[in-house]
Amino acid sequence: MPHWPWLQPAAATARRATPFVLRRNKCFSPASVCASPSIHDRAQEEEEERKSLVVVGGGAAGVYASIRAKTLAPHLNVLVIDKGKFLSKVKISGGGRCNVTNGHHLEPSGLARNYPRGHKELRGSFFSTHGPQDTMHWFSDHGVELKTEDDGRVFPVTDNSASVVDCLLNEARRLGVSLQAGKSVSSASVSDSGKFVLKVEKRTVDFVDYVNANYVLVATGSSQQGYSIATQHGHSIIAPVPSLFTFKIADKRLSDLSGVTFTRVKAKLMLDGIQKSAPELTQTGPMLVTHWGLSGPVVLRLSAWGARELYQEKYQAKLMVDFIPDIHIEDVKRILFQHKDQHAKNKVNNSFPTEFGMVKRFWRFLLEQESLDGDMHWATIPKNHLNAIALQLKQWMFEVVGKGQFKDEFVTAGGVPLSEISLNTMESKKQPNLFFAGEVLNVDGVTGGFNFQNAWTGGYIAGTSIGTLASSSNLRPQACLQLEAS
Template identity: 65%
Template sequence: MSLPLARFVLPSRLFSEAATTGKRNGRLISTLKKRKFTSAATHRAQHKAGEEVLVVVGAGAAGVFGAIRAKTLAPNLNVVLIEKARPLAKVKVSGGGRCNVTNGHCVESMMLAENYPRGHKELKGAFFNTHGPVDTMTWFSDHGVELKTEDDGRVFPVSNSSSTIIDCLMSESTRLGVSLQTGKAVITASPTDGGKFLLGIEKRTPSSVEYVEADYLLIASGNGKQGYSLASQLGHLIVDPVPSLFTFKIEDPQLADLSGITFPKVKAKLKTESVQRNIPQLTQVGPVLVTHWGFSGPAILRLSAWGACVLSRTGYKGTLILDFTPDVHIEDVKSILTQHKNKFVKQKVANSYPTEFGLVKRFWKYILGRQGLLGDILWASISKDSLVSIAHMLKHCDFSVRGKSQYKDEFVTAGGVPLSEISLNTMESKIQSRLFFAGEVLNVDGITGGFNFQNAWSGGYIAGTSIGKQAVSAKLCEANSASNF
């Protein structure tokens, strides 16, 4: 399929693709390795003379939203989305297929920024003030999508289907005239003497590469190597990407028998040998789920996000300390246990336990097992020291973390293009003019709850606004110049 923009097919040649890496200032720099391609015949440019071109790399949330915004402001701008896989693939699977659009409880920018382990300092400026959660919800509502805010702040379409969000975005981009090209990947990018970008585009079968000139380039390719490679080719450093938002693998065979148990509220703290000082964010409170491999749930996922870089340096090893009664002081826990003992002296410890703790029987037996108190032991036989030990276990139960598991298909990374190399007011590169970034290709990642998508909507909107305004300004200058003749 022909691209609806100016392009050129060059003779067969050797060109570069991301391969070798080097270190500078603690950041990963991607360079290129040689690979040979052959050229194929194509049609000449199909766009109108003088029409400017925006190429968006990646048809995810940030890329599609940015393309829509740019085309809305500059209808004469030729906007082309290039996606090697399926458009809006992460939107499809997010929130268990419901799409967690944003977070409705964190609408004030300072509070909102605190939900981004990478970016919480930089995003406290104008970023969310320009386009925040309320703006996102208003945009979708104005485009026919009914939304609902759940008790924990997560915002979903009333339909409970991510297809509603996808259909809305794709319908709007089609209505505006945004061109979507799938099964292709932008693999090379270089600035031209005329202030444009020469892009090498590879089809799904790497037998040929077509070369396209673009006036503006928006890289919104998520956490894939493609975006990092293009950013490096255009002079940017890359913060070495590592996984974020994952569950913990725990070294405890008995824990597997508790799979499926959910604790509504647990205080979870992560300790590693590499971190001696107290980091507040490495303690999280919230629901925790026992899995057949360890622990999951919102509190664990938030903890993994804040500890992502630390854990990557330790080989994902550390100590997880869980407080299963975070709202009850340890002295009160001891008192409750003592009262229960005095009331049920003739009952077996394994069968009778305080309901105040909200524990299930299987987990109570697990705690007793770690204390060596299983069997036919009666409450009358439990010593004061044993009561203290049980209380301490409930408030300070430690587990050895020995790895991570990917959180379903909602894979998020920490790392990417440093925010210091981007103007967050415009999302334009400080190194290369007319080059823009949005979404997870940047060194920004949020915890669960709709924050990663909000980063995508905000970045895409700001980038699209900047590009649209530049394109309109260029058109006006062109018109004024023509009127002088």
């Protein structure tokens, strides 16, 4: 581990870190000559003049940015601080497999449409700088073989998130990035010298450090820690609310269908707070019935697009589901009537139209809703009941009464407004040398690898900006001692 002159330990009492002291005098007078300081003094002075970066947050964006910055500026001191374990969300994502990115949305403007917050701002040069293909190439080049599944989600071929976590941490350590877990940054003020002074605390013991840094990157996700640092430097915060969650449904009968998956439905979310229908609030895709309600990609996408409105409406809404979106309702009726004629002597429980692609449990459920006995014959079913079944298949209305949790993967809508950040550098418009990346910003994506891609791209851009600044600032005049001419 490198020596950190800018890391000032304090055992039990807090104290302010001593600013860097530059002992050398830059001289350009013809009457001056350069003298070599002692080896010890020169080494100490060079270490003190090395630029330093503190990354607050050891998630995907923070670690990726630290690697990029250190790669571009090997002389840069890089310290990553996380209050928990590094890359904890990466570890649990995708059911422990880690959905690295999405391989079906490679064009920047199309990719940006998958971000309920950020789709307008990110359609410019953001993903052109470092998109899904760049992410996949980076991991492949660093020994993580990837695969793209039918729905576009990209996973390591090992189906184990440890492949991604180990790759990132091993690369950071190889480059000399210092990783410190179990600590939090409670403040980040700017000293008279223009450097940041970060107050670092450890909750388990009576411990306070003060750390000096030339650059600070906030990559804390939805943690209050990051919002606090942002507001200390004049940023506003859009109040965070949950995104990506399942729907609790007020229909106990659904418990009979728990575990049934529909491969393709069209679902429309209807909210009292929205006067006109928003196209994003109608989604098509797989849906899963659970013992508490509805889940699956189509529901999670709706929860993301309607996150703020659902929060305002206290998660009270209506959800209209079309179980067979590719068949018009008149064709549904025609198929049912034809099936009745062709299977008049068969029991309705044992024979139902295969064109609908439904499972037997769901068919029986539909019959029960119409108070039809499954042992009755098709010939005895009244026409109005068949019309009602067709309507149920095309326009089933559910009452959403609350939200569930999407496993342990918690995504929020809200954070630092993108208008307060320069997206081409990820630098704050309020405070020079302060950068942001990842979910601390008001950006969130739908399910499918998009939230991680935002982290990789933002981290890459921030790391590039910081590494470039540190490299250019390292080109300084030769230090010398000024001597009087004899």
